[in-house]
Amino acid sequence: MDGTYGVTTVGFSLFHLLCEENKRESQPTTQYFTKTETREDISEFLCLFSENNDVSVTKVKITDKGCNEIAALEKYFPGTEHILCLFHVFKAVDSRLNQKVGDKALTQTCKEDIRERFRNAAYEETAADLKLKKRDGQGSLAAYFRDNWFTIESKWTKLGRRHLPTFGNGTKNLQKRSLY
Template sequence: MKVSTSHRNKGALDPKNFPYSDITFVCKHYGKPRIRGVNERPRQSYFASGCNVKLRLVYVEAMNNYKVTVLSTEHNHPISSQAFGWYPENRRLEDSELKQVEDLLQLNVDIRNIKNFVSEKTGKTVISKDIHNIKKNLDNKMSKGRSEGQKVVDRLLKLQQDDPNATTVVEMSSDDEFELLFFQTSNMKLLYNQYPDVLFIDGTYKVNIEGYPLYAFLIEDGEGKGRAVGYAFVKNEKKDTIHKLFDHVGAKNDLNKVKIVFLDKDFTEISAVKRSMQNAHIMLCTFHVLKYLKKKVSDLDIRKNLKSDIMKAISSLVYSYSEEIYRERLTELLKLSPKSFSSYFTDNWDSCREMWAHCYRKSLPTLGNNTNNRVESHNQKLKHIWDGHVI
């Protein structure tokens, strides 16, 4: 119920208890629903649904009390405690509850989990839009009108203040355009120096509002867990940019310690690793090798069953456990395949077989790794908790 009309009771005998000469209460859904025009006010909500529930009280001086003059009790909509909880005024959080939600948002807790937390702690029903509104207000409060670029600079300055041994590198072009940003905390440096043998590198997208690719550098620690040892944003993935990035990484870390580097089959990354980590063996992720070759085979204009046979031959080639078996299976694959694919495979894959065939890596210190899944899983988690804004 809500107050529809009221008038002050100036001549009441007891104005404290009877402040109104008359007051009318109506249901929140009282009145005729407004009909919107086409494409007009598309986001404005109305509660009026034609409900006629109404209560009018009039002050009677002789009684020194209120008298009911109008009473209508028939709702035209569902009424329940659950429905009552959905109204905006009942979903509104107290200051202390709002502070808890803001703390959870700053920790990047999933919105669904925040809704469950609020329900358990307060008994209130909040919707996703409520949490998004709180987050928007929090972003505005924290940003204080700063641009995303200004917030990044502020964060880097704070990182250097809190962690004097951290590394932050920002490179700008000659026309003052952003090129790359590399940062590494002192703890990341320590982890790299402790476990430099195997390095996982991968770029990912859609993690910042500017659209810059993010590169993550991971190692495997003594407990077999992937640990980040550096991050970089780059303006693009052109050869010059990636080479500059690896130069900065090498300037702050002894890359001669790296024995194994896991990559996808990205020629720019491969050339950068060969240039900056000359002692390292490059290992291509088995998952991406098979995925890439499956796409190539699927594009061939041949029978479906032959495509299946070629993929089986490729898979057995990838998992060959000796060089002799590799050569035998390569011969089988080339016999099965059309001439165009045989030439393609020989030129582009057999020529770098040490990077992807398992028989050539069994004596190397890969720590049991054959894929880049550690860094890919890491990047997925980053996307899950990070909306791309710097707070």
């Protein structure tokens, strides 16, 4: 599931569901325009879809970290595994690394080091190797990683998703290509 924001001059968002088949081909299944992006609106869209389709065959759902999308999908696609799009995970981390705390900013070298460690953590094959990438630290940046990412590592690390039928795809980008 993905949302494309501000696609019209009147500010509607377009949500769409894409399904990836065994042949790694993406098929758009449904689209929904909405003026607001509330959990209720997204739930209405998914309710209509689930009433007309067998959602029990769905194994994996992939989203960005939008809380309204995730909550609505949990309601209408129960029992499916939820993972996060790695593109959006890395984008969120980059955004946080570029934020100033007070009047202090990270140096470019520091940002690159953190970014590389985090991206390497995403592709670790063993729990021991992933643990080595986690560092205890003090301050708001350490808390950001500890509280926002390492509490849900099964949703964004290769280690956490290796048992899922993702066909090696860790982002929504492959699915999105079918729209263009």
